[in-house]
Amino acid sequence: MFRISINDKSFSCSEDNNLLKAARSQMVKVPYGCASGGCGMCKVKVLHGDYRMDMYSKQALTNQERENQQILLCKTYPLSHLEINLMKERVK
């Protein structure tokens, strides 16, 4: 089980669970839309840590954004503790 810090909150997530599902099950409010890798509403930036991503839409998360350590919460599985930053305009 890994510790996921997201701005001033945190939740735990195992390596076979995606970050969005884990956050929602622990009542941590994060932005999301389709929860299926298509819309990009759950795009965030990883500051520290390792992870893997499942298939997603290249329009929702471009290759350039991906290289810039941006991810979609709904398609990301942790491989270590993670420190994540919500996109500025999405902070609630």
Next chain:
Amino acid sequence: MNGNGILRAGRLELRVFDLEKSVDYYKNVIGLDVTAQDENRVYFKAWDEFDHHSLILQKSDSAGMDHMAFKVADHAALELLEYKIEQFGCKLSRISNRTRVAEGEAIRFQIPTGHYVELYTDIEHLGIATGSVNPDPWPDGLRGIAPHRLDHALLVGDDVKTTTRFFTEILGFKQSEKILSVDGEQMIGSFLTTTNKAHDIAFIKGPDAKLHHVGFYVDNWYEVLKAADILSKNKVEVEITPTRHGITRGQTVYFFDPSGNRNEAFASGYMTYADFPTITWTEDQIGAGIFYHRRELVESFNLALT
């Protein structure tokens, strides 16, 4: 059909980035039948549709809509429409016979919101399991939600006003409802029909060339509830649980396919006729127009687009 030769919404091609999961979802959760596949596409029809397919999934690296197509009565109507569309100034091309499985020639053009629309008349006829002579009301062996048909699509784009003018003046659709800014200056939403249904295609103001949702028709309010049960049972992401629309008066549940394309199981909705007035909603009442009980929009409903 409003005398314009355009019979109905006939098919829609969606881009999916996970073809395998998507095929399983549209086959077993939505409950459509796979009728063909080629290298990059899988073709589906609903049990109550006579033509070869109404939904095509295209393997892609993204999600969204490739095109929506309307079936035209005959070649003469198609030629006349092609001329009028070119006169309007749309970029138009011809899709040759058998480019896609079971389809004849089509014309393809880009509308002012950036979406591609096609018109066609030839497509293989498969019929339905109950037959057309003394049929039972429904066939055995239905799976999942098992809608009757592809019903409509809501598309997102900037120039809703010009697009409405194109659909009404050039294609001969009727505008059943519109959403206007409070000062009446801007058209924010437009609901258009080429049949007697409340909408066959609709537009809402936003970023160009985006898909908001694809609607499938189910019979009634209970079928909407049952659709939601089936979705939850299959762990599908349900965005809006069963409720009623002010616009169209339809009953609805919204959810997402495995590539994030929004789907709707839609029931009822009124019938409209050529002499009925266009219903107007003002922007300050859009919440009730979209979700009649909640009376406000939810953030994802505006922002989750493919």
